[in-house]
Amino acid sequence: MRRQPPVPRFRRPAWLLLDEPFSSLGVDAKYSMYELVQRLWRGTGTAVIMVTPDLQEAILLADRVLVSTAKPMSIRDIVSVPFPHPRDDSATDTQEHLSVRRQLASLLRRKNSRMV
Numbered sequence: 001m002r003r004q005p006p007v008p009r010f011r012r013p014a015w016l017l018l019d020e021p022f023s024s025l026g027v028d029a030k031y032s033m034y035e036l037v038q039r040l041w042r043g044t045g046t047a048v049i050m051v052t053p054d055l056q057e058a059i060l061l062a063d064r065v066l067v068s069t070a071k072p073m074s075i076r077d078i079v080s081v082p083f084p085h086p087r088d089d090s091a092t093d094t095q096e097h098l099s100v101r102r103q104l105a106s107l108l109r110r111k112n113s114r115m116v
Helices: 028-043 056-062 091-094 095-109
Strands: 015-019 047-051 065-068 075-080 111-115
Touching: 028 047, 028 056, 047 056, 056 065, 056 091, 056 095, 075 095, 091 095
Parallel strands: 015 047
Antiparallel strands: 065 075, 065 111
């Protein structure tokens, strides 16, 4: 009698934590992964928490960007990203995008800040 291997059963997580997941990828692979993360988020409703030093990546993927202090970590500011999902590079040429990018850059230039 053959035994079947156990079938893993996964529950849908409430949230997914990604710590600089695309930092070692090339540009084409990054954009493919951006699309995948957006599809997963829309399809499952799972909250995605991503740490990234990349302003463009944060604006492209996030609804809100949290800017934190380094050590001891605390949330310094929360910036809303006003663009509808799904997002691609088409929004990067707008004045709104430039405004959000400048706001984040200004917050990050403050001593002891990082982006979550």
